[in-house]
Amino acid sequence: MVKTIKDQALLELKNIHKLYGAVHALDGVDFKLQSGEILGLVGDNGAGKSTLIKVISGVIPYDIGKIIWNGHQTWVKDPSNALSMGIETMHQQLSLVDTMTVYENIFLGRWIIRRFIKGLVRFIDRSSMKQKAGEALDRIGISIPLEKTTIELSGGERKAIAFAATVYSKPRLLILDEPTASLGVNECRAILNIMKRLNQQGLSMIFVSHNLEEIFSICDRLVIMRNGRKVAEDVINNFNAEEVVQLMLYGSKNSRGNQKIEK
């Protein structure tokens, strides 16, 4: 199936630096995300992927650099700013409140409200939320009792809730940080299929994963990070798995014979 990837960059990062004391977590990172594409983001542990995700989603501020969103330079100052821009993130640590029910978690932070007394009084609308939550879960093909608190759910179900929460508002950009981690085979496939389907409907994505097979199966382009820097950015077909590993570990495509990993 043909999908359109527009030429215009939806998101552009230029020279992003983030320092934690003396540690250069992000050391001049720049890349482009085209509208309509799935961009893979890979790197070994400590490469800076999660830090970069947090910067884009407004969880932490960056020190130097520019973020250009839809052609305009912006400053993502906090998560609600990112959300209002249309950037939804599924973090590795799921954003779920385990003392709340499924439907309240899907609408965490943006509970559906009803206004009374000419809009002055705002109460949450539980029946509306339950209905919409049910629809959101149907769309991703999952059935979970809405009144259960999320602490009672399995890992896969929890991920499904977190996922439903991020896609509900029809974002411009969906960032997924290891969405398939600790999931079974069927659940992994289900998530990837939903991602493909949403992407075909025009949703741009950044997909972080340690699983190169998954990366190669759905990504259009790939960014590889190492030690806080971007070491490669190209169309996925210009890489093979071995090269990606070399770049992740050593920063260059050719393996260095004298730097063998001790097993």
Next chain:
Amino acid sequence: MSRSTTLLIWINEHTMWVILFILFTLNAIFTDQFFIYGNIINILFHSTILAMLALGLGLTLLTGNFDLSIESTMAFSPAVAALIMTHWVPGFSPYLAILITFIIGIFIGIFNGLCIAKLSINPFLQTLSMLIILRGLTLFMIPLSIYNLPSAYCFLGGERIIGNIPIALFFTFFVFVVMHILLESTVFGRSIIAIGGNSEASFKRGIRTARITILTFAISGLLASAAGLLATGRQAAVTNIMGQGMVFEAFAAAVLGGVSLKGGSGSVTGMIAGVLILGIINNSLTLLGVSPYLIYATKGFLIFIAILIDRNRINVRNMLFHREEMKYVNVS
């Protein structure tokens, strides 16, 4: 879901109401002088002050923090108002003084909230220091007590109306209803639960965690000063030791009422149940002639029981759900 399981789940969620009911019934049957109108009103009246404190403390507990300073705010706010009315600005309007009492409480709360949310000061340390500072200031400002307070100031805490029912009861009930609606049905209230349940997740989903924390402490301060106003009205005086030791009782009431120490779990109705349990125990043991010191120890024992119940609540719930699911597995 079978009826017995539904009932058991309800009992697990609302253990405090079951305990309250059992306590009330046992006392009504066995304790002399308990089940008479005057005594019941008395229990409720004495519970109003603790109810204010427990609601405020409970709210901060729900966000995953706590507020130890409430018992000192309870004394400090009316102390300042009383000094204004009797010494600093004689003839000062008692109604304005009531307003000032509340405003002082709110400001103390905002100060606590700012230090905790913006400066990341540990809530225990922050509110502990305020507990001590405010009490010290109160002891300094008021050598023993201030009486001769305008009756308008003491109205809310001391007056009774139809059926000899204290106004404080109506006031407390009103506050309770407002807080209940706030917590269950407003964005602010649900945000409180969310922050207590998982503050990082709440932040990542765009909830303004700092602002809500500050507001929560402001409400706690406000309720503490309201408790002070009620206490002042009841004894028609401000004493410098007002409220001392009550933070532990408020804590006991909140935990007995199902507020989880981890945050994110609890209800206003539960807090009130906890307050009433303590009130009934106080009253019935007194009627039975038990030493006040033993009553004090009993309350401490109750906190212990409450923590055990709190710890096991989730486990019991899961066990009940699981048992229900197992029934269907075995049928096939």
